[in-house]
Amino acid sequence: MTELTTMERIGLYGGGVLLLIGTVGIGLLEIALGAPHPVTGDGQVVHETLISLGVRSSIILLGLILMAAYGVTNLLSKPPADTSI
Secondary structure, three states, X not given: OOOOOHHHHHHHHHHXXXXXXXXXXXXXXXXXXXXXXXXXXXXXXXXXXXXXXXXXXXXXXXXXXXXXXXXXXXXXXXXXXOOOO
16 A cells, blocks of 8 residues: 555545534534533524534535545546556
8 A cells, every 4th residue: 555645535534524523423422511402492402513514514614625635635536547457
């Protein structure tokens, strides 16, 4: 296997870390420190998040963009494999 370049490491590791932070990390933080879910007089549950959904989805989206950028550059930079038999 070949060594990863700096850009490949940023795309793979950076994207993976951002995905993990956005899903697992913030999810565990919400479980541990999240606000209680009070019930209104009408019986509706009021859900307040510790970290806004916009921030959480932006972190996940940035991780996906980094991994997709790695995939596209890897696809364009590698020569196609010889499939002739």
